[in-house]
Amino acid sequence: MSIIIRGARLIDPSKQLEQVTDLHIKDGFIETIGDLTGIHSATEINANGMILSPSFVDLHTCLRDLNQIQKGTIASETQAAASAGFTHLCPSPDTQPCSDAGSVISMIKSKVAIAGFCDILPVAALTKDLKGTQLSNMESLSRVGCIGFSNANYDISDNTVLLRCYEYAATFGLKVFVQAQDRQLGSGQMHAGPTATRMGLDGIPVIAETLSISRHLQFMQHTGVSGHFNQISSAAGVALIRQAKTQGMNITADVGIAHLCFTDTAVKGYRSQYHVQPPLREESDRKALVAGIHDGTLDAICSAHQPHESAAKCAPFAATAPGMATYDMLVPLIQGLVDTEDLTWTLAIQALSFNSAVIALRKTTSLTVGEEANLTLIDPGHHWTLNSSSQLSHGTNQALTNQNLKARVRLTIKSGRITYTM
């Protein structure tokens, strides 16, 4: 299969490349980069004004399926991921049944392969059924392709068990993913602050995050485990990660797209679409998260995609399920951050592609002749409306439904094959 993309702005942070030119894909690999005048292909894309980058890698997503098909299927959610420019996904282990057994991982992988939109790099459960009492078969799970281990949103309270988890992971050089939130302090519904106070909702203080980060950092330091923190939400959390990195610790961290774009005031009016965990915090926190992307404290941006059926969000706020379906709005949200000069596309691509690939795939992705063609083509000027006919995720919990949006993925290519086209 041969595809020619003409006149795109190629952005490749790994080579500090930013150049308007043509790119030719042949038999799954990048064949040529440069002026392709006079050369033709069966599939040609006029990409004037568009951005071409290495494809995106998602470090935290929920694909639902298995026993949660009312929220989304692997086919629907991986297709939505492809429409957001992703080719590789790291699904969270809080599936039903839990991703704590090789058989579950194999089933998920086979469904993903049949759908054909993305490859997955599963994060398996750190403890059996995420209960925080018994270790999962980490070594065996790593053999079936699990790239790391996490206890998802179920913080392990027992320090003895947590120490064993880290010691066992260290034995086999396995990576531990952490959703840092203290279980007891994190039992509220939104960020503890003036908005929660006015609305009478239980607050989750910033210390719920910082206490957990500090605790896990100590375990990582003690055991030498390489750790990755998912969805940092607060300025104080960014500061702790920065300090640990400065001290030379082998850790990485990401931020969810929602936390980069929204704050706790979005919850006003009991808008359950903005009920997420960890909670959306204040503008000063959001600014610190943006600064964390700029200085490299936060390596990656993840989708934290969590689709829900409408009933899960149609109840009094405290009774609604946390989570936001983000795939359909991810690129417009990034464009919004570019328009407000919070980010540049180069920085965004570094966080969505280059850095996340290093963390999940342990290799760099780049626009280089001879490399496997995993690419995302974005039209930053495309105006469209997100609604039930344009969205691909089955999740009805899209915060920006019926809004006019700017920017959209034009094309996603995985191993030289088009997995999404607008």
Place this chain on the structure above:
Amino acid sequence: MTNLANLQLTERGELRHFLTPEGLDRLMLERILDTADSFVVVGNQEVKKVPLLRGRTVVNLFFENSTRTRSTFELAAKRLSADVLTLDIKTSATSKGESLLDTLQNLRAMHSDMFVVRHGDSGAAHFIASQVTPDVAIINAGDGRHAHPTQAMLDMLTIRRHKGQFEPLSVAIVGDILHSRVARDQIHALKTLGCSDIRLVGPNTLMPQGIESMGVTTHKTMDSGIDSVDVVIMLRLQTERMECAFLPSAGEYFRLYGLTTKRLAQAKPDAIVMHPGPINRGIEIESAVADGPQSMILNQVGYGIALRMAVMSMAMSGQMQQRQAHANNPPGLIGEQRS
């Protein structure tokens, strides 16, 4: 998203739901108080009924236990001549697994005109009014720790009837602010009605984060909190707060924050003392104060019926206007998010 004022008012600015004083202007709050004043008189008549809600069906939906609030709402609806149905939902539908959405849709299908809702989740009444049954008048009888607007407004009625103007007043609200659904609404109402010195008194464990952003001052001691105030509002302390480590003991709480005759002497000589009830004698308040000449606690109960009659009649009238205006334009599907 519908803001609080738009949600509670008709297109012509009349009350159609009463969820919280937040977002309502001074004129509307004063109209509620004026209407309530007129119903205080009804309560003193030999025949206590007026026909304002004749032929209308009011359903009291209590997802939480509350003898006192439930009975005053029931009495208020009966004095307005409404047909009243009181459902203790906790022991009926929802315990059989029916969702809140389905319970309400069933009641709506019975052509109910007004729901009086008490629910343990903050925002429950707001959710029902905005997304489930926008064409049924909703009166919030308490949602989680968010709001309890009829209690707050009956407190305003008590203050106005005994103190007149709100502008010159200093008001102290003492106790468990964190868990109080009334305190937030009292603050909104006092601010809107012109009161500028609102003091919250309590330990840090019972003081919600960022409450100062509502335009109040916080005080750790009774000495500074009630010094020279005109009104002292004591909040009820749930005994389970001790079990959850908010407080060490009832004894220490009373020693630090209990209202005694001696402490009350620090307030203005003509200060009034209020409490939403039921009171815990010897925990929040000394009996001599609760039963003393400055106590308004029993007056509050009487005003509560009048105030509830006022908001029920006003909201029903607004809702009827809105229904007529929309007679040729049916409301959206149930459960559909309104923009």
